[in-house]
Structures are given as C-alpha cells and as structure tokens.
Amino acid sequence: xxxxxxxxxxxxxxxxxxxxxxxxxxxxxxxxxxxxxxxxxxxxxxxxxxxxxxxxxxxxxxxxxxxxxxxxxxxxxxxxxxxxxxxxxxxxxxxxxxxxxxxxxxxxxxx
Amino acid sequence: xxxxxxxxxxxxxxxxxxxxxxxxxxxxxxxxxxxxxxxxxxxxxxxxxxxxxxxxxxxxxxxxxxxxxxxxxxxxxxxxxxxxxxxxxxxxxxxxxxxxxxxxxxxxxxxxxxxxx
Numbered sequence: 357x358x359x360x361x362x363x364x365x366x367x368x369x370x371x372x373x374x375x376x377x378x379x380x381x382x383x384x385x386x387x388x389x390x391x392x393x394x395x396x397x398x399x400x401x402x403x404x405x406x407x408x409x410x411x412x413x414x415x416x417x418x419x420x421x422x423x424x425x426x427x428x429x430x431x432x433x434x435x436x437x438x439x440x441x442x443x444x445x446x447x448x449x450x451x452x453x454x455x456x457x458x459x460x461x462x463x464x465x466x467x
Numbered sequence: 468x469x470x471x472x473x474x475x476x477x478x479x480x481x482x483x484x485x486x487x488x489x490x491x492x493x494x495x496x497x498x499x500x501x502x503x504x505x506x507x508x509x510x511x512x513x514x515x516x517x518x519x520x521x522x523x524x525x526x527x528x529x530x531x532x533x534x535x536x537x538x539x540x541x542x543x544x545x546x547x548x549x550x551x552x553x554x555x556x557x558x559x560x561x562x563x564x565x566x567x568x569x570x571x572x573x574x575x576x577x578x579x580x581x582x583x584x
Contacts, residue, residue, distance in 0.1 A: 388571040398471075398560055398575035399511070444510060448571040453516070454501065455570055460510040 358383040358449050362458035370466050373435050377461045379445030380427040389428050390455070391419055392444040399444055402430070435465045470494055471563045473576035480551055481584055487547045488579045490561030496541035497563035501573060502534075505558040517544045541566075551583040 363378045381389065388406045392399035403412045405421035405428060412419050416435075421428045432439055442462050446455040470493040480486050490500055498519050503511040515525045515536050523536035535547040544563075548555055558580050562573040 387569065390571055397577045400575075404571055442510075446511075448569065453499075453570045454513060455573065457511045457513075462508065 358447070358456045360445055360447050360456050360458035362443075362445050362461050364461060365459060366462045366464075368464045368466065369435060371435060371437060373465075374431065374433045375435060375463060377430040377432075377443050377445075377463070378427060379429070379458055381445075381447045381456075381458075382426065383447050383449040383456065385449055386423065387448040389421055390446045390448070391428070391430050392446065394442045394444055394460070402443075432463075437465050437467055439463060440465045469565070469574045471561065471574045471576040473559075473561055473579050475579060476577060477580045477582075479582045479584060482552055483550055485547055485549045486551055486581060487545055488559055488561075488581075490544045490546070490563065490576050492542045492563040492565075492574070495563075495565045495574075497544075498541065498566050499564040499570075500538060500544040501562045501564070502536060502544075502546050503560045503562070505560060505578075507558075511560060514546075548581065551581070553583045556581055556583045 360381045390404050391402040403419045408423040416433045419430045442460045444460045445458040472491045474489045500517045502514045504514050505511050513526050514529045515523045517523045517536045517538040519538045525531045538544040558578050560578040562575045564573050
C-alpha cells in the first residue's frame with residue numbers, strides 16, 4: 357500500500373527561525389512529490405519535485421528530493437507569522453493516477 | 468487560470484437529510500475530479516475519483532451508496548451526502564485535473580464545511 361509519512365506532525369518556533377519539514381514515502385511507480393501549504397481553506401501549491409538532488413526554490417522556501425532514500429525536505433528560512441499553516445506532502449504514484457497525502461505538519465510561528 | 472469553485476462553502480443540515488456539494492472547473496475542462504475529506508487537524512483523505520461520463524472509483528472504506536458522485540460534464544462534479552449523520556461533519560474538498568494532465572496537476576477548490584446537527 358502506498359504510504360506518505362511526514363514529520364514532525366507539529367512544530368512551534370519563533371519568528372526568524374529556520375525550519376525543516378520532512379516527508380518520506382513508499383509508493384510503487386513514483387512519478388512526483390508535491391508540497392502544499394494549507395491555511396484555512398484549500399491547499400495551495402508550493403513545489404513539484406521529480407528529480408533527485410535538484411533544489412527548487414521560491415523566496416524563503418526551498419525543497420529537495422532524494423529518490424534513493426525516498427524522502428523530501430521543505431526548508432523555510434527567516435520564518436514569519438504568515439508562514440503558520442499546515443504543510444502537506446503528497447506523492448503521485450504512476451499506476452494509481454491519484455495523490456497520496458501525508459498527515460501534514462502543523463507549523464506555528466510565534467512573534 | 469485553473470480555478471475550481473465549490474458550492475456551498477458552508478452548510479448545516481439536520482441528521483437524516485441529504486446534502487449536495489458542487490465542484491466546478493471555471494476555466495478549463497476536467498475529465499477527472501477528486502473528492503477529499505479532511506477532519507480537524509488531519510490531512511486530506513481521498514474519498515473517490517470521479518471521471519466524466521463514467522462511474523466514480525471509491526477508495527476502500529468509503530460507502531458509495533452514502534456518498535453519491537456524479538460527473539455529468541467536463542466542468543461539473545457533484546457529491547451528495549445521503550442520510551447525513553453527525554459523524555459526516557467534515558471539510559470536503561474537491562480538485563480537478565485538466566484533460567491530458569497527470570494527477571500531480573490538480574487544482575483544488577476552496578472546500579465545503581459540512582455540519583450535521
């Protein structure tokens with residue numbers, strides 16, 4: 357059975373700190389791994405990763421995939437209170453044509 | 468572009484009644500729409516995959532007679548929660564995949580919060 361596991365489940369830090377969120381997976385026919393940010397409504401897309409070792413970057417957020425060790429990390433530097441959200445990792449498994457989501461990491465940034 | 472809407476955004480209904488939630492792709496055609504359920508402080512759980520013009524594929528443990536899905540056109544899918552009970556109270560999110568694109572290219576609707584009293 358396809359599985360995506362995120363850690364930690366919850367994280368509380370102070371504004372300005374750097375955080376690293378983890379996502380490991382076990383799926384058949386891996387196609388891509390995606391990161392989303394969810395505040396109060398629908399998830400918003402952050403990154404899609406398909407190749408190992410290539411960092412994707414958007415402002416203070418960056419992510420990288422390791423297909424050998426089957427995990428990805430999402431880094432947020434110089435965190436701000438607006439970064440407080442649930443961060444979801446999802447994997448697309450080729451045969452299933454669907455996304456399998458991890459449990460999410462609830463990130464809280466305190467001022 | 469790539470906007471998905473859901474209606475209603477919030478609904479309260481009495482136990483035993485049925486509720487219909489609409490999911491529309493506003494500026495693209497979607498052969499496939501996905502329905503997710505999210506409990507408080509939990510992740511998205513896929514309920515079913517809805518393909519235009521054919522029967523939906525339900526995930527294990529999801530009752531197809533309770534959660535009726537209809538995908539009658541390339542821009543509209545509906546989820547009907549029949550004989551709703553308080554335990555059906557949840558946040559329901561749909562997403563749509565454009566024709567020819569993979570599952571990774573899903574666009575999410577804003578969600579519908581269902582409360583069953």
